[in-house]
Amino acid sequence: MTERKGKKKRFQAQNQKSAYLFIMPSMIILSIFVFIPLIASFVISMTDMNIFMKDVQFVGLKNFTRLFTDGRVGNATFNSLYFTLLEVPLQIGLALFLTVCLAKNNRYSKLLRSVYYLPFVCSMTAIGIVWSMLLDPNMGLVAYWLKQTGIETIAFLKDPELAMPTVIVVTAWKGFGYTLTLLAAAVLNISQSLYEAAEMDGAGSFHKFIHITIPGIWPTISFCIVTSTISAMQMFDQAYVMTQGGPLNKTETVVQYIYDRGFQTAPYDLGYASAISVYLFVIVAVMTFVLRKFILSRGEDADE
């Protein structure tokens, strides 16, 4: 926000031209891989195109009316929301808690922050495979440990009720290191003098956290909330690898259903799959808009 005020200098026409030149490479890439496919999927969603791309016909909103009577779309939407509503708070809460513990620049904290960051660097597919092997009720290590301690084997990923929570925990485990790094950087930027002043006023560590740390890093927290909500709504790979959407479709998310209709179940109905992705696009756009409106504006208020 301070940036906006500071940069009132007018650009020369010359500068502007070279500015366009600089953004050209990324604009070309964005256009090819984002904007064109985005528009194309809107167009395809109104056709009956399948993967063979023969005899494509315009069908208007037929795919969309079909979408609202399809129980699996409702089920997938529920699962995506369920995942998002639990995963985002869990991941950010965990990161926030650890930030408070590790926001010091000593060797120990730095080491731990790097260690927590490690899962984020790994591919979700690899992590998914490793976790499903660990959690396997018949051959997994966790089942073996549970047995040793005399607890009955729990079929984490095979139980209709436990599968989604398990996927949520694994995803949060993978992602919290990234959030932690961002939050820790923000915390370290808060001026020490604020804490000293608060201490003089007799504030305890809880009050310092609520009244100085949280407002100080609020823009970063809200950034994390928005980005992780968007990626949670698009959750695909972890469920695809660990549960394939099962048991009983309890972990089938919207993106997975799109993939299923477009590429897994003949007649590979790309038109319908595109219609579902447009539907998801609208949901995500609305959620992003609402989140930004309520969370970011609060951040701006806190800033001023």
Place this chain on the structure above:
Amino acid sequence: MKKKFMSILLGAAMCMSLLAGCGNGAQENQTAASDSSAPAQDTQQAASDGMEDVADTQQAASGEKITLQFWNVFTGSDGDILRGIVDNYNKTNTDNIEIQMDIMPNDQLQQKLPASIATGTAPDFVLFGVENLAPYVSNDSLEDISDFWDVTGVDKSNFLENVLELSHVDGKLYGTPMQYNVSYLYWNKDLFEAAGLDPEKAPATLDELAEYAEKLTDPTKNQYGLAMPSNVTYMQFLWANGGDADDPATNTNLLDSEENIKTLTWLQDLMVNKKVSPENITGPEADTMLQAGQIAMYMSGPWQINGLREQGINFGIAPCPAGSAGAFSPAGGCSYVIPKGTEESHKLAAYKFMQYWLTDAVLKEWSQKNGFPVWSKSLMEDPEIQGDEVLNSISKATEIGRSYNLGYSLASQIDNDVMIPMFEKVMTGAATPEDALQEASDAMDKVLAQ
């Protein structure tokens, strides 16, 4: 505010990019790429057409080299054997044909092939499961190769009629059979003996199957009587009691029947009350457990044999058990197909390889090394084949093969949207057999109405 709007738009675009990446993006790029490169391709096409003419004329004289692109889905250990046969063909054939083989998982092949056919970049021939034929044929994406027998002079009558039938759609031949299989009942003889059962006698009826499975299940030892993966269909059980799913010829829904209720009730009792199978396992997990000796019985195709031999499991192979209406087993197989648009000279070269595959020497090697049933009549007379213990027990188990929705373009939708969810609900106890069947029958009506 403007900035905010832009950032929302960018955020939205960002979130779509992932979608685009795994959804339409790939396919869109394909069209984009094909559009932009269309002129280039045309000229190339013209050039290669010209070359081809030259090649054709030269072929008689000097035997110009033909390189064939060949895609298949043999990612398992059988893929190595297939590669060996193809390498051998490359070395020994006298027509100067070279086959370049590309193995990929079936999921991936089914995504790539239609788009490549549409853009004229398809391989010269492909090997995949016959259950995939129908959607390609109904979209006019495969060459009709009904002239194969006449062109190559291969004797059609030497092969089992029901195997050839699998590669036909609407009376036309679209593929030449490569292998044929049905589901068998595998049983672990050592576990049978330990449970006090006769290790040489497999269950012959569904009641025996249930009885044995219960005896062989011992949760304390992590041992299960009968593995039942949750992402497949169990047509053999429905058929055994006289039920069925649908009639592809007349588009009729046959789910709602007393026989099916009876079968599903039996199945639910087996899974939910007797707990003879690990809960919600996948096929590959069941394979691993069978090879680890944790599973006493398992119904699966011939591809288990190699793994079981390697792990030194003392196993037997029996036909699927019979119910009140007899014993049946879902049949399947793989066929060589030629994508639409393959050049004539390449098509003929592919015919030559298919002809090579259909010789007894190659079929024999394939059956002996992989344990796939023999379907060539002259090969059945071979003394080595007749003396092969595994192949003998297989040929008995193969007799009860029955085709399920093969050549039907709605087959994959019926499986994914009707049958698999129904079996899953029954087997996990999420619904009563009556409710699950009713729901499946409604879903079937919806699919068939398309």
